[in-house]
Amino acid sequence: MSEIVTITLTINGRRITRAAGAHLTLLRWVRDEAGVTDPKYGCGEGICGACTVLMDGEPVSSCIVLAAQADGAEITTAAGLLERDGSLGPLQRAFHACHAAQCGFCTPGMLMSAAALLADGRTWSPAEIRAGLHGNLCRCTGYGPIVDAVEAAQRERAQ
Amino acid sequence: MLTRPFRYERAAHYADACDLLREHGDDAKVLAGGQSLLPLINIGLAQPGVVVDISRLAEGRDITVGADGYLTLGALVTHARLAADARARSAQPLLPEAAAHIGNNRVRNRGTLGGSLAHADPAAELPLVMVALGAAYEVTSGHASRSVRAEDFHLGFFTTALAADELIVSVSAPVLGPGWGWSFQEVSRRDGDFAMAAVAALVRIADGLVVEARVAAAAVSDRPVRLADVETALTGCPPGGVADRVGPLQGISPAGDAGASAQYKRRLARVLVIRALQEAAGRAGEAA
Numbered sequence: 284m285s286e287i288v289t290i291t292l293t294i295n296g297r298r299i300t301r302a303a304g305a306h307l308t309l310l311r312w313v314r315d316e317a318g319v320t321d322p323k324y325g326c327g328e329g330i331c332g333a334c335t336v337l338m339d340g341e342p343v344s345s346c347i348v349l350a351a352q353a354d355g356a357e358i359t360t361a362a363g364l365l366e367r368d369g370s371l372g373p374l375q376r377a378f379h380a381c382h383a384a385q386c387g388f389c390t391p392g393m394l395m396s397a398a399a400l401l402a403d404g405r406t407w408s409p410a411e412i413r414a415g416l417h418g419n420l421c422r423c424t425g426y427g428p429i430v431d432a433v434e435a436a437q438r439e440r441a442q
Numbered sequence: 443m444l445t446r447p448f449r450y451e452r453a454a455h456y457a458d459a460c461d462l463l464r465e466h467g468d469d470a471k472v473l474a475g476g477q478s479l480l481p482l483i484n485i486g487l488a489q490p491g492v493v494v495d496i497s498r499l500a501e502g503r504d505i506t507v508g509a510d511g512y513l514t515l516g517a518l519v520t521h522a523r524l525a526a527d528a529r530a531r532s533a534q535p536l537l538p539e540a541a542a543h544i545g546n547n548r549v550r551n552r553g554t555l556g557g558s559l560a561h562a563d564p565a566a567e568l569p570l571v572m573v574a575l576g577a578a579y580e581v582t583s584g585h586a587s588r589s590v591r592a593e594d595f596h597l598g599f600f601t602t603a604l605a606a607d608e609l610i611v612s613v614s615a616p617v618l619g620p621g622w623g624w625s626f627q628e629v630s631r632r633d634g635d636f637a638m639a640a641v642a643a644l645v646r647i648a649d650g651l652v653v654e655a656r657v658a659a660a661a662v663s664d665r666p667v668r669l670a671d672v673e674t675a676l677t678g679c680p681p682g683g684v685a686d687r688v689g690p691l692q693g694i695s696p697a698g699d700a701g702a703s704a705q706y707k708r709r710l711a712r713v714l715v716i717r718a719l720q721e722a723a724g725r726a727g728e729a730a
Contacts, residue, residue, distance in 0.1 A: 286447045305450030305493070308480065327484035329477060329549060341522075344548045347480035349473065351450050352497050396547075417633050418546025 290354040294319050295363035305351055309343070310334045312350035313358060321361040321391040325420075332419030335392035336360050342399045361391040364398060374398055377436035378429070385423035393419050397433045406437060445483055449492045456609055459496050460584030463607040466492045472609065473497060474518060474557035477549045502556070502611060507533045512614040517556025521568075525550060533617040536575065536642055539626045540567040546634045556610040559595070562602045562665070565636040569596050570660035571626065573668060574642035577615035581608045596665040621653075622646045623726030625718040629710055631701055637661040638702050639711040643718035645676070645684075647726040652679045657719065662696040662711045669693065672715060681723035685716045 289302040294317050301316045313319050313336065322345055325333035329344035336345045337359040345358075364372040371379060374397055384390040393416065400407055400415040407415065412433045413426070421429065453459035463470050471490035473479055474497050482488035496502075502518035505527050513533040515524065524530055524541040531538045544550055544558070544567050558568045559579060572579075572592035579590050581604060595603045604610070618624060628640035639661050646654040655676040657669045675687045696707035 286449055288450055304447055306445045306447045306483075308445075308484075328481040329545075332546070332548070335548060341551045342548050343552055344477075346484065347476055348552060349450070349476065349480070349493070349495070351452070352473070352476065352495060399547075414633070415547070418548055 288351045288354075290351055292317065292350070292353060292356060292358050294358045295360060303350070305349070307350045308346050309336070309338070309348040309350045309353050309358070310345035312353075313345060313360065316350075319360055319362060322395075323388055323391060325388070325392075330418070330420070331389070332392040332396065333389050335395040335419065337363075337395055337399060340399070340402065342396050359395070359398070361394045364394060373439055374401065374432075374436045377432040377439065381428045381432035381435055383425060383428040383432035385421075385425050389419060389421045389423075393421070393429055397429075397436070400433065401436060401440065406441065407433075409434060446489050448490050450495065451492060452495045452498060455499065456496070456501060456582050456611060457584035459494050459499075459609060460582065460607050462492070462494045463609075466494075467606065470494055472560070474554040475520065475552040476557075477545065477553040478557065478561045478563070496609065497554075504612075505530055507617060511617050511619075513537070513617050514612055514614045515555055516612050517554060517559075517610045519555045521545075521550035521553045521555070521558070522547065524555060534575070534615055535618065536571050536624045536626055536644065537568075537615060539624075540571040540642065543567050543626065543628050543637075543640075549634075555613060559592075559613070560602060560604060560610055562596055562600050563636070564599055564664050564666070565640070565661035567626075567628070567637070567640060567660070570640055570658055570666040571642045572613065572615065573666040574644060574656050574658035575615045576656065577613055579610050580612045580614070582611050583608045587611070592666075593668065598664040601664075618644075619646070621648055621726060623722040623724065623728070625721035625725070627714040627718045627721075629714065639696070639707050639714055641711065641714040641718045643715070643722045645681075645719060645722040645726050647681060647723065650680065652676045652681065652684065652723065655719070655722075657715060659691070659694060659711050659715065662691075662694040662707055664695075667693050669715065672719075676719065681727050684719040684723050688712060688716050688719065691715065 288305045291300040323333040325331035329347040334346040469491035502516035521541040644656040660666045698704040
């Protein structure tokens with residue numbers, strides 16, 4: 284192996300193979316090589332959560348995973364939560380309805396942490412939802428509506 | 443910031459990784475979960491020429507409880523897996539409890555046991571519980587293996603007894619014996635932040651009195667430290683009286699930082715020691 288590695292990722296159902304720098308993080312690979320720009324670069328240290336994606340179903344900070352480490356994985360970003368016809372999915376609709384985004388920078392990461400919670404299938408209390416999102420920072424201080432949105436999506440799922 | 447390009451080597455076995463480490467020396471860094479190394483690379487504090495990825499080894503992921511009374515964990519077990527593992531929880535609850543305190547859920551999904559121990563952050567949870575438990579680490583150079591006690595492994599700030607070509611393969615910790623209670627206490631500014639102080643305690647009660655105790659603290663020295671004075675002072679103590687046996691802590695040397703002064707950390711550590719001993723004694727009482 285060398286400074287260039289060829290890897291394959293399936294991003295939101297689309298399989299992509301590229302040869303690119305081995306030093307690229309999963310975030311840079313997804314944004315710059317695959318052109319999927321909804322995960323954001325925030326802190327670069329895995330603290331803020333703006334780069335959160337699902338890697339084989341588990342939330343990870345894509346800024347502190349090497350793309351080469353994810354070779355072969357299924358990656359889901361916020362765009363992967365859309366319905367087949369391109370309309371908003373249930374969690375996204377709930378974020379919209381609850382005004383859970385202000386500037387929007389944290390939203391793609393919030394959505395993925397929330398999606399991981401909901402994928403678990405359990406019904407979470409507001410306190411557990413807060414605990415589940417605690418590694419995702421919102422600088423607009425919009426946490427209340429975000430927790431409301433996850434609860435709303437959870438209620439909709441139960442119906 | 444933009445990362446300087448490096449060579450990427452994906453090891454197939456521990457022995458390959460050790461060979462690569464010998465070949466590249468100081469220019470190489472070991473990558474497991476990457477939850478400490480990649481932030482350091484991103485902010486420019488680490489600039490390796492070669493990254494040796496051990497995160498995809500088939501080895502190193504077992505969790506086993508042996509007939510010898512030891513819980514053995516592969517070095518590549520993630521914090522999330524350790525925190526959720528039912529066998530580990532029943533064999534030695536201190537370990538999953540400590541793992542559940544690490545970082546946020548994304549860190550726990552990727553971060554590994556061996557990575558945390560080898561990184562040796564003085565505020566880290568897993569080195570602390572390993573020292574409290576008297577655990578031993580199995581390390582390999584590819585050619586030879588040896589066992590290193592946790593207390594002999596953690597030498598100082600980000601400094602361990604590992605040679606440049608050695609890797610941790612597994613960890614063995616004693617299971618919780620009859621009559622023992624346990625506790626893990628940590629205070630940080632926010633959930634998931636580095637500890638201002640953290641304490642792990644194990645207490646054994648027989649005939650209504652404390653007969654044995656193991657206590658260690660993290661984030662108050664350059665490594666996790668056993669509090670031998672506290673352990674000795676507890677012998678013969680009734681479970682309700684443990685708080686009275688804990689004087690000013692010896693052997694710690696906290697450094698003040700933006701979050702808390704040295705004096706604050708010193709007092710906090712003593713409070714956490716008392717809470718941990720009370721909880722551990724209570725649990726030992728329940729178990730007896």
